[in-house]
Amino acid sequence: MVTGMVGSLVVAGALGRHAPVTLAAFAVMTAVLNPAATAVVGALRGLMPFVAPHKDDPVRAVPILRDARWLTLVVGLTGALAVLGVPWLAGAVGVPAGIVAELGLVPYLLALDLLVLASNGGATTVLVALGRSRQVLWSSLANTATVIVLTLVLVPRWGLDGMGVAWLAAGLAGVLVSNLCLRRALGRPVGQARPRVAEILALARVSLPLAGTVLIKFGALGVVTFAATLTGVRAAAAHSVLVALTGFTFVASMAVAQAAVPEMARATTPAGVRLVNRRAALLAVSASAVGGLVLLVSGQALARLFSDDPGVRAAVLALVPLMLLSSMADAAQAVRGFGLSALKRSGVSLVYFAIGYGLLVLTAIPVARGWGITGLWVSMSAVNVLLYALQSWGFRKHSAQVGMVTAAQRA
Secondary structure, three states, X not given: OHHHHHHHHHHHHHHHHHOHHHHHHHHHHHHHHHHHHHHHHHHHHOOHHHHXXXXXXXXXXXXXXXXXXHHHHHHHHHHHHHHHOHHHHHHHOOOOHHHHHHOOOHHHHHXXXXXXXXXXXXXXXXXXXXXXXXXXXXXXXXXXXXXXXXXXXXXXXXXXXXXXHHHHHHHHHHHHHHHHHHHXXXXXXXXXXXXXHHHHHHHHHHHHHHHHHHHHHHHHHHHHHHHHHHHOHHHHHHHHHHHHHHHHHHHHHHHHHHHHHHXXXXXXXXXXXXXXXXXXXXXXXXHHHHHHHHHHHHHHHHXXXXXXXXXXHHHHHHHHHHHHHHHHHHHHHHXXXXXXXXXXXXXXXXXXXXXXXXHHHHHHHHHHHHHHHHHHHHHHHHHHHHHHHHHHHHHHHHHOOOOHHHHHHHO
């Protein structure tokens, strides 16, 4: 996850140095690409609870992987069509013609990259589910190294088209390495077979709600960012800095939450699955707290990296305690939410996200106008606490059913 963030920073830096219009066009592109890629990744994450029980006999997971490839290809094709429509959408909403023209071949290149990601069939997710998490790093390093080298070489020559070529090549490199690692773990190639409709629908009931929860969160936080612009230039800049810092503190929490899914999926009793979830929640919240404490201690130095404006830096430092509360609650609710996906109840999380982030969307603009940027961060903290309460209640309810089916079958 960290290597991916580093690659994205290099890409943004190279495009910004090439020309402001190139970076603006990239921002327009990612506005659609990020949600589309998130949907594909969410569909892949739903594989974990189906694959994890086969850790000791990985070959039994092969039919599941074949089913997953059909599902992710459908999601990938949908996302690719959305990416291809970016120039038309940008023109329709009034994006300046110069920025739209700068897009060039990038929509086609990134649509192909989405299809490459979908055709991967969740190899990295499966490696985590089978207890081979360390091998995932090799795929990430191959992807990041390729995108950094090719971006630095191609963007000065070809601009945004060069970035598209680099991104597609990086996707191919990551998929190649992850599939080689997966083949080694399985002892055989995955191959392909005719679609099994019932099994694909069972995967979809877990995978698609996972994608939906992330899309809801992205959409709601986008509304909050818009609301932050109503509070003034310095406050909006401070909000952007805080969001960037939160992303870094949330990486460890997300990694812990995802790594805990296969352990929870393999648990055979309510006590077992709850123990794993408690430990994961403690670790995730601790990691988030440590990141927040680093910000509290070295806030002045970090704030200078993002802004030379004393007003922006002061606003950032004043809001760090609220950001810390929000990120810790977000880490805790994420672990509970991934626990529900391990129990194949991700649809429950989707409902909770619709409630929590729906409230945030409805109140963001009135709160921003009445209480400014501080009110927005209070609202985000409150929503994360609410989600933690809802996810905890749902997890406790559904984890009580662990082992009941097996016991009934034995009886």
